[in-house]
Amino acid sequence: MKMYTPRYTGTVTKYVFVESPEMTPSDLAIRAYEISQGVMIKETCFGLQVTGKEEDVNRIIDSLRALDPVHIFVKDRGFPPGDTRRCRANLGGARPGYFGHEFEMGLIRFISGGLTALPSRRPDEVPEPPAPKRREGLAADRLKEIIESQES
Amino acid sequence: MANVFIFPTTSLILSDLVARFGYTPLSAAMQIREIIQTPGLESPPLQITPEDPKKGLHWAAVEVPSGVRGRMSLYGPLLERAEAAIIVNNPEYSFGCMGCARTNELLVFLVRKKKIPVLDLEYPTSDEEGREFVAAIRRFLDSLPGASA
Secondary structure, three states, X not given: OOEEOOOOOXXXXXXXXXXXXXXXXXXXXXXXXXXXXXXXXXXXXXXXXEEEOHHHHHHHHHHHHXXXXXXXXXXXXXXXXXXXXXXXXXXXXXXXXHHHHHHHHOOHHHHHHHHHHHHHOOOOOOOOOOOOOOOOOOOHHHHHHHHHHHHO | OOEEEEEOOOOHXXXXXXXXXXXXXXXXXXXXXXXXXXXXXXXXXXXXXXXXXXXXXXOOOOOOOHHHHHHHHHHHHHHHHOOEEEEXXXXXXXXXXXXXXXXXXXXXXXXXXXXXXXXXXXXXXXXHXXXXXXXXXXXXXXXXXXXXX
């Protein structure tokens, strides 16, 4: 086995997704480049990847989020951009993890709507979110009846 | 502010909302970043080595397949740090091999066993559900010990 020397140690990478009627990923990228100050910015079809020291990345993301707070979404990424183990330029096809983004970006307009409505919501109003349906399990008594009916 | 475990651990929506409301989301990316930024022997793609299924014994029994134990070595430290959890049930995109499926089941089981505050949800499918989804997460986070509201 070969020795492994990590790249970009001590950095964090964050995804910035934009799903806005008023802003495109390239608008966001231009704004990010203006304030990047040495932080690595990679423009993508859905937004950006920002890599650098944590405080620098957070500073840039706070500025970007302020442009359109309810339509810009951020999450951490483990790998840096262009990593040969994940980059589709090396692997071919969609990057692992893309399907999760694709699924959630299909729902993100509902979340944007929820964030827009949140300030006008009464504090005492109890939310009724979509919750998992509980299925009644088989009662032990009923199971015992079934077993006994088969034995007799 | 509290560390909030999110499930699915790669969720953009949960990660963003938890961070937006001022809490720390515990997502898979944090663990992956730590592993791939640690020097050692090269073991692509995730730097998982034969040592990791041994570490996974802390959260899963020895007869549990090594695939589950290896994954638990990734997620287990997140569980240890969790002070609350938000679980979205039946996420379509976390469908995967038996190793992923069993790890997901074990993760949800261990979260519930930990007796921390848990919010159970489904993904929203309409504007109305989206509003309730966001409001429920906000209310849950505000109710945690140490919350500002």
